Amino acid sequence: MRVTADRNCCIGAGQCVLTDPVVFDQDADGVVLVRVERPTGEAADRVGEAVGLCPSGALRIEHD
């Protein structure tokens, strides 16, 4: 699976970073950065949780 973020609609709430601070990060302006595009194992589960928590709908999971 691959996780992508739409940086235009991210509102910088940081839910994703709280959920997995390795996969997700925020730049100096608070906008999401995806550090690990293809997380596996438990990180992949946490990414699923982050997608559900993201208030702006900025995160997407694509399954290959």
Place this chain on the structure above:
Amino acid sequence: MVTTPETPVPASPTYPIERRCPFEPPADLARLRDTGPVPARLPSGQDAWLVARHADVRAVLGDGRRFSSDRGHPAFPRPFAEAPTQPIRPLSMIGMDGAEHTAARRLVVGEFTVRRAEAMRPRIQQIVDERIDAMLAAGGPVDLVEMLSLPVPSLVICELLGVPYADHDFFQRRSGMLLRRDVGGAARSTAMDELMSYLDGMIAAWEQDPGDDLIGRQIVRRREAGRYERDELVSLAALLLIAGHETTANMISLGILALLEHPDEAVALRADPSRTPLAVEEMLRYFTIVDSVTSRVTTEAVEIGERRIGPGEGVVALGLSANHDPASFEHPDELDLDRGARHHVAFGFGPHQCLGQNLARVELAVVFDTVLRRIPGLRLAGAVDELPYKDDASIYGIYRMPVEWAEPGCE
């Protein structure tokens, strides 16, 4: 009101819904979740739809396009009997939609990232320790709200913004008035005006020599972006000042009350502070102090639950109800510090979700851990059902909370 004929609208509930005890959500909420959205008459004389289910609340707040935050719209729900005597200057980004809102939020959200909030932890710890030192030195019984719940977030937001804490009486009184439902329109306007002129004077002075605090950095940043307007910054500062202390202060009081009422949970948390972050999430869910501040107005015809709602109608998203929806939370009315449910809407949802949430999380975690560790013998000096709860305010909490403590070792 537009409704489909086959779904008759149930009898109008009263709104705001009275919430007397923090440990018992109003029974009406369960009924509202069953019926789906119903119209209610607001103290302002307006009609607005009450949305009570967790999924519906998320759908409304998550869709900034069809549910507008335009507080200037005549149908935007106002929970106050009297309108302000003059139009209130919009409190910054909370009244904006779409790209305008995103741009305004982008200018400042970098100040509130998870990392920035974490970086403030040592200073927050220091502030909490100093307040607890003062409380222990004063000796019980003391008012926890005055000694701890209010000063902690107030000191934090003042330092962050660069506003002198010495003036806290002045702005706490005014922000407190703005949040009470029983304050008249004229008094509300005056309180807002005084708060705004105070900040305006301060910011005007800082324009010459912006310091290294949030307001100073905003002056520089907005100038560089070619969009510095003092009014905008004054509104932002007022929003952060009001939102930054009333909310966290009330959560501190209620959270500590919850720990006092659930001694077993308190003991378990004291033994393993790594569980505190999830305990904080559960307290946020359980109490949901910002309940009906999350109002919207429809921009087009929409369907919520089974009900069709026309364009230009007011909608009130009931956060407390959403967070106690059994469809989304098992045994929702039980406080379970190990629940681990983070999909609550205590910070709202969607594009307007609380800007300061990560700062609030750190403040709450530090306070709860430190109180558990340093005052294990803390107890209420009085009865829990006799505390003055904020039934009359837009943000729920406790006005005063007398506490005392057994000396360590004497428990």
